[in-house]
Amino acid sequence: MLSISHLTKTYKGNKAAVDDLSLTIENGDIYGFIGHNGAGKTTTIKCIMGILDYERGEITLDGHSIKKEPIYCKSQIAYIPDNPDIYEHLTGIQYLNFICDIYQVSKEQRDRDIKKFADAFEMTSHLGDLISSYSHGMKQKLALISAFAHEPKLLILDEPFVGLDPKASLLLKETMRELCTKGCSIFFSTHVLEVAEKLCNKIAIIKDGALITAGSTAELTHGKSLEEVFMEVVQ
Amino acid sequence: MLGKLIKREWTSNYKGLLLLHAGLLLLCTIGHFILAPYVHSAIANSNDVSVSSAPYMILMTAYILAIIAVSFATQLIMVFRYYRTMYGKEGYLTHTLPVTPVQILFSKGLIFFVWYVIDFAVIIVSACLLFSASPFQAELLTYVDDLAAHMGISTGFLYGFVIGYMILAIIYAISMFYCSVNIGCLFHTHKIVASIVTYFLIYIVTQILSTIILMCTSYLPNVLNASNQSSPYPPDGFKDIFGYTGILSVVLCIVFITVSGYISSRKLNLD
Numbered sequence: 385m386l387s388i389s390h391l392t393k394t395y396k397g398n399k400a401a402v403d404d405l406s407l408t409i410e411n412g413d414i415y416g417f418i419g420h421n422g423a424g425k426t427t428t429i430k431c432i433m434g435i436l437d438y439e440r441g442e443i444t445l446d447g448h449s450i451k452k453e454p455i456y457c458k459s460q461i462a463y464i465p466d467n468p469d470i471y472e473h474l475t476g477i478q479y480l481n482f483i484c485d486i487y488q489v490s491k492e493q494r495d496r497d498i499k500k501f502a503d504a505f506e507m508t509s510h511l512g513d514l515i516s517s518y519s520h521g522m523k524q525k526l527a528l529i530s531a532f533a534h535e536p537k538l539l540i541l542d543e544p545f546v547g548l549d550p551k552a553s554l555l556l557k558e559t560m561r562e563l564c565t566k567g568c569s570i571f572f573s574t575h576v577l578e579v580a581e582k583l584c585n586k587i588a589i590i591k592d593g594a595l596i597t598a599g600s601t602a603e604l605t606h607g608k609s610l611e612e613v614f615m616e617v618v619q
Numbered sequence: 620m621l622g623k624l625i626k627r628e629w630t631s632n633y634k635g636l637l638l639l640h641a642g643l644l645l646l647c648t649i650g651h652f653i654l655a656p657y658v659h660s661a662i663a664n665s666n667d668v669s670v671s672s673a674p675y676m677i678l679m680t681a682y683i684l685a686i687i688a689v690s691f692a693t694q695l696i697m698v699f700r701y702y703r704t705m706y707g708k709e710g711y712l713t714h715t716l717p718v719t720p721v722q723i724l725f726s727k728g729l730i731f732f733v734w735y736v737i738d739f740a741v742i743i744v745s746a747c748l749l750f751s752a753s754p755f756q757a758e759l760l761t762y763v764d765d766l767a768a769h770m771g772i773s774t775g776f777l778y779g780f781v782i783g784y785m786i787l788a789i790i791y792a793i794s795m796f797y798c799s800v801n802i803g804c805l806f807h808t809h810k811i812v813a814s815i816v817t818y819f820l821i822y823i824v825t826q827i828l829s830t831i832i833l834m835c836t837s838y839l840p841n842v843l844n845a846s847n848q849s850s851p852y853p854p855d856g857f858k859d860i861f862g863y864t865g866i867l868s869v870v871l872c873i874v875f876i877t878v879s880g881y882i883s884s885r886k887l888n889l890d
Binding site: 395430434435436465473474486487488 | 620624627630632708709710711712714715716718807884885889
């Protein structure tokens with residue numbers, strides 16, 4: 385579904401932040417993307433989302449190039465960065481309705497899904513408040529609700545568990561699994577290796593911009609813990 | 620889709636800006652009541668408003684400063700908002716929505732345009748409030764009639780021309796602001812400083828271009844000659860120069876908008 389082919393991104397005057405990276409994310413995958421700080425995870429994700437220009441390589445979603453057909457690709461993807469800054473002048477519900485309007489979600493579906501996920505994330509009573517009054521975790525929950533509400537084909541999350549309380553983390557994991565059974569794919573970066581090991585069916589490890597290894601979680605670990613495998617391959 | 624973007628743009632700042640403009644109107648309403656008795660007295664005595672009196676001077680100074688402050692604040696708020704939602708913290712959200720760069724630029728530009736128009740409208744209403752008791756207002760209207768007659772056009776056409784030119788000037792100003800921010804944000808660091816420097820560089824270049832056009836036409840010599848005369852009307856070539864600078868403004872608007880569209884769609888770097 386999502387194909388990254390020979391992606392190379394260099395910041396001016398520095399060495400490649402992402403160097404000849406190739407990955408394929410199939411329908412229904414929960415793909416973990418792990419690496420040290422500064423390994424190139426966020427840069428890769430920003431290139432996929434089309435908010436960072438890259439020199440070489442090709443990124444396609446269902447065969448549609450992210451550069452040549454950005455509107456199609458963006459309409460199929462939901463992206464939540466590690467620090468989601470949402471339009472602060474809006475209330476939570478105004479923001480959700482705005483996103484649903486842009487993604488052309490029907491009234492029935494939005495009412496149903498917003499209620500479902502807002503209740504689950506314990507955000508219902510806060511939806512009338514201005515986003516500027518939200519904590520980091522609440523903004524993240526709101527961003528997640530907005531992403532789930534328009535049923536994307538691909539969900540891209542950058543460090544999604546940072547700042548979430550344990551209950552919300554558990555709910556997010558359950559929702560991720562539920563979405564993938566419906567055919568949605570999820571690609572997320574994380575430092576929490578235990579979560580990646582339990583949640584992901586595929587994992588990629590990146591170091592200094594280069595892909596060290598990628599494949600199914602079972603093949604990568606071979607009975608070892610992901611932490612052990614990670615330490616072996618990055619050292 | 621576009622309507623939703625426009626609505627969101629409008630809701631982003633309207634409360635603060637409406638308050639700002641309401642404040643200006645209030646100041647001028649108060650000024651009107653303070654000024655009116657004084658002006659009536661001056662008209663009754665000599666039909667001449669003494670501009671050297673303290674209340675008049677204070678009021679005029681406050682009025683001019685308020686206009687400058689409100690206009691400047693409006694522009695600053697709108698340009699900063701553009702930066703924040705395109706290249707700042709909220710940039711990722713704007714650029715990952717399934718909408719075209721043209722739709723984004725148009726929605727932002729339209730709301731900026733509306734605020735510019737509101738700015739002008741409030742300033743005109745404020746001026747009317749402030750000078751409604753003064754003979755200056757009647758004199759100005761008479762002058763406009765005379766000017767139209769001098770130019771060989773109807774007063775209505777002159778008003779239409781001025782309004783059309785103001786619309787062009789607003790579009791030009793907005794597109795230049797946006798182009799400066801887009802170019803400035805191509806830099807990896809100090810993006811705001813780079814945007815400001817870009818704005819002044821573009822300003823200097825466009826002023827040089829305008830001067831070259833002035834020199835290539837007959838208008839500049841006419842202005843120099845006219846400075847020795849006491850005619851209250853603009854010198855000959857006045858209409859031509861508006862034509863030339865109008866064409867230049869349209870061309871530059873197209874360049875600014877094209878550059879902005881290109882950068883936000885092809886050279887985006889939200890690092």
